[in-house]
Amino acid sequence: MTKNTKTAIQTIVFLVLGGLLFYWAVGSQDPSKVWENIKDADKKWIIVSMICGILSHLARALRWNLLLEPMGYKATSAGSFHAVILGYLVNMGLPRVGEITRPAVLSKLEGIPLNKLVGTVVVERVVDLLITALIAVAIFFIQFQIIADFFIKIFGDVNSQGVLLYGGIALILILVIYIIYKKRHWFYTLPIIGKFQSFIEGLLDGMKTVFNLEQKGLFIFYSLFIWVMYFCMPYFILFALDSTAHLGASAGLTVLLFGTAAMIVPIPGGVGAFEFMVPAALDLYGITEVVAKSYAVITHAIQFMVIIGVGAFSVLYFVIKTQRLKKKNVE
Numbered sequence: 001m002t003k004n005t006k007t008a009i010q011t012i013v014f015l016v017l018g019g020l021l022f023y024w025a026v027g028s029q030d031p032s033k034v035w036e037n038i039k040d041a042d043k044k045w046i047i048v049s050m051i052c053g054i055l056s057h058l059a060r061a062l063r064w065n066l067l068l069e070p071m072g073y074k075a076t077s078a079g080s081f082h083a084v085i086l087g088y089l090v091n092m093g094l095p096r097v098g099e100i101t102r103p104a105v106l107s108k109l110e111g112i113p114l115n116k117l118v119g120t121v122v123v124e125r126v127v128d129l130l131i132t133a134l135i136a137v138a139i140f141f142i143q144f145q146i147i148a149d150f151f152i153k154i155f156g157d158v159n160s161q162g163v164l165l166y167g168g169i170a171l172i173l174i175l176v177i178y179i180i181y182k183k184r185h186w187f188y189t190l191p192i193i194g195k196f197q198s199f200i201e202g203l204l205d206g207m208k209t210v211f212n213l214e215q216k217g218l219f220i221f222y223s224l225f226i227w228v229m230y231f232c233m234p235y236f237i238l239f240a241l242d243s244t245a246h247l248g249a250s251a252g253l254t255v256l257l258f259g260t261a262a263m264i265v266p267i268p269g270g271v272g273a274f275e276f277m278v279p280a281a282l283d284l285y286g287i288t289e290v291v292a293k294s295y296a297v298i299t300h301a302i303q304f305m306v307i308i309g310v311g312a313f314s315v316l317y318f319v320i321k322t323q324r325l326k327k328k329n330v331e
Helices: 003-025 033-042 041-070 075-095 098-111 114-140 144-155 159-183 199-213 215-238 249-264 275-284 291-330
Strands: none
Touching: 003 041, 033 291, 041 075, 041 114, 041 215, 041 291, 075 098, 075 291, 098 291, 114 215, 114 249, 199 275, 215 249, 215 291, 249 275
């Protein structure tokens, strides 16, 4: 079985899974009631939410450029922005493939080695993971009773032995990764690993850039700004519906956390998982199921509209720019 065939099969499986989740999450509701809520949503808040989405992608591109500077590379803001958008566009159809598409596109546009770009993407993901963890901790303390009740409801049957088992597995994985990193020069002597030495070293160089940043303050600002915009996207949609307009920032943070967890699931575009997780978050605040489903559909649709809408321009930019580069190289 070829790699492309495996990818196609995985994509189909996850699409079917996403479709089933979506039907389970939304299809059980009266479509007319869901559509009525969507139709009555305040459009100005939807537009504001879309602007926040675009700004988050722009900030991600500008932050990415900061990670390239310590390695002696410089990319245009336009090139990085369109590479980010194209990465998200691919992720909508092929989960996780966009993480490679993004650096591959920028490498093509700016002539920067792919392995070093992949390393910087890993850095970005680690930073995003840390911020997500901080948000989770903040929500835990701000909404302790609500979150505690939710986890007791979900994981009430898990005993202490199960917790110890999963904790032990996580600890072993961290230890193995650390040993591999410290002993990587020995691993390079192995024939199979040795072939990828230059790629691995380039990947590590990209990951180390965060420690050599000249503009650390600006990097932190962009990182926080990205997540403020991520928060504002679903938060402003709360005001678009009369039944959720009374919810505060703490509810917005909870929705952000649940929505982020849904997007981690390897389903194209998070379809189904998002429509399942976000209503579960709103249920904690006593929002009716129909309204919660309507909110989830609107919020998720906006994310798709931003990526597809801007993505069309990004595809055009990539095609035109690469054609120009080919002509320049020929001359």
